[in-house]
Amino acid sequence: MNYHVLKLFYYVAITGSVTKASERLHISQPAISAQIRKFERENHILLFEIKGKRMVLTPLGKRLIEPLEKFFAMGDQVQQIIEDYHKFPEGNLRIAGNYLATSILIPRWASLFKQSFPEVNIQITTTNSHGVMEKLNNFEADVAIYSDMEFPSHNTGVFEHRELYRDEYVFVVSSQHPYANQQVSFEEVMSEAFIMREEGSAARERLVRLCEERSVQQPTIGLQFNGVNEVIQAVIAGYGISYVSALLAKPYLDQGTLANVAVENVVSKHSIWMGYRKKELQESYMQSFITFVMKQLSLK
């Protein structure tokens, strides 16, 4: 497979013109044109049709776009790994965590670990649990810390996972809300307006799942934020109800700005997991970090 021509093809495809592609790639128009035509000839295919002055993708051409994007993305990852090696010759540890992890668990671990291994560079990224797994999968992170979602991450043979922490989700409202500290049914609570994070958040997924299992109508998401902190602030402000990690809600519940809603018969346990590549594929300081974290947990 001629990788080079694929890039040329891709740029022509997304710009819709050989001329524009040549400007971006700093290669002459005829060179690109010739490459693509030759590629078409060799493979007995047609990638573009000429509609007047425009280059229009054939169905086959269209079909190649998305796989090629993934292909180039993986190539970029390889390049990134090589470049990172220069930037961080002593070791580079990229941790991706959901908000719960990066705001509560990781800060302490990271700073303690850094004291023992000052030469290791540590980068921490926050996204939702879905994004965290994506990052691990795409080699954009070495360690992923995320909520639950036992599937499909736990099945792949490439990663290992350890349960770090057991937690549960709770329904919370402002302390002025009529449901504050009340016991209500699942149906009642679900008819309220919700404040939730974006899709891909583990708590939101869980809530949706609960509704599906019980054949209850999906929650009305009155407000949606990209961060759980923002969600909590909005709930405190008085509008609606949310479903968040108990660990995260605890300080607010203790100080009385948030109140619990006891919902009958809802199992809301979840766990915080740490996922990473198998030993054979790790650098040595990765193993140090894992054993360090496990030791920290056993101390508590």
Add this chain to the structure above:
Amino acid sequence: MNYHVLKLFYYVAITGSVTKASERLHISQPAISAQIRKFERENHILLFEIKGKRMVLTPLGKRLIEPLEKFFAMGDQVQQIIEDYHKFPEGNLRIAGNYLATSILIPRWASLFKQSFPEVNIQITTTNSHGVMEKLNNFEADVAIYSDMEFPSHNTGVFEHRELYRDEYVFVVSSQHPYANQQVSFEEVMSEAFIMREEGSAARERLVRLCEERSVQQPTIGLQFNGVNEVIQAVIAGYGISYVSALLAKPYLDQGTLANVAVENVVSKHSIWMGYRKKELQESYMQSFITFVMKQLSLK
């Protein structure tokens, strides 16, 4: 990025020797050697260390292996799409389904669809729900039919999903089993020996999840098969209990070879979903297939 040298590097890495790589690639030893050394020089990195007669990967080299495998796999997919285009000029529809789908739903749909669109080639593959999503993701399938697992597949912006069918899982035993047609608690049923499919099967994942939510010990899997049919036959033979789709178990329950176990307070609803790429990325016959399936479902 020099894609070519990455392949050379990869072959040397997995064979552990330039000589062996040169044999596989049909390129001379010096040529490969020179390429890799040049690549190392250009990027100021070291990929191999010479330990006696062996070529041993450096930590950086090790780190590149797995991303490269993904990278090449995506490249192969691109090539496959081009080759498929020759083999099936009229259209090629690759359906990946779990056993439930490929044994019960798809056979009827596929044959009816083929009658209306005889020119479209249809390939059907059976794996577990996890494998099905992998195939869709890796461009090895155009349509995925799978059980439930709302996460993370439903979150990606690339795919669309439709719910096809609502079903539930049931605990089944042979008709001679003491639990046959009895009502028992979840804890009781989970202390029995189970016959289940491999990891990645949606029913198994659900069962594990149920145990986690209730803090009940994970099931003892006494026998494990790669197919659900085999599981059912083993249960009929008298050993243990299983947790399977009601749709699949129905014929056996009707004829009396299997018996239901009513387990208190367990929500076992699940759905069969169809996932596929968004419209912009489809060929025309894909849309035909989707509307065809939805029509079939509404007829029933």
Add this chain to the structure above:
DNA sequence: ACAACTTACGCCTCACGTAATGATA
């Protein structure tokens, strides 16, 4: 006519092979 893409042709880089040399068990 102009603004695209294509064809024609010569140049030059770079990956290749052959042959010789170096290292290690």
Add this chain to the structure above:
DNA sequence: TATCATTACGTGAGGCGTAAGTTGT
């Protein structure tokens, strides 16, 4: 001394640019 990898060097395929040709608005 046999078996690896590396160095040295000549060769050829192929991607490039320039310039001329073609097509559609």
